[in-house]
Amino acid sequence: MPDYSKQxxxxxxxxxxxxxxxxxxxxxxxxxxxxxxxAELLARMKAAAEKNKQAD
Known part of the structure; x- marks a missing residue:
């Protein structure tokens, strides 16, 4: 019988x-x-929102 545990x-x-x-x-x-x-988070979110407004 083969030993499949070593396969x-x-x-x-x-x-x-x-x-x-x-x-x-x-x-x-x-x-x-x-x-x-x-404050850094809000600044980053506002910059992203402004970027999206300009793209539209």
Whole structure:
């Protein structure tokens, strides 16, 4: 009787991504501990809204 347990390689670790995201937490785009203030967030949102108004 063949031993099928030796046929395949080991299981991959569970719960780990297969690749790295460009904006993952702790990366260059989102470093750990970096949290923008509410004023910075509002300024960014207003700039995005203005950009969308100009595009239309």
């Amino acid at each position: 395949y390689s080991g299981n991959t670790p569970k719960g780990q991504p297969r690749h790295q995201e460009h904006n993952q937490f702790g990366g260059k785009a989102k470093p750990f501990g970096a949290k923008e203030t509410k």
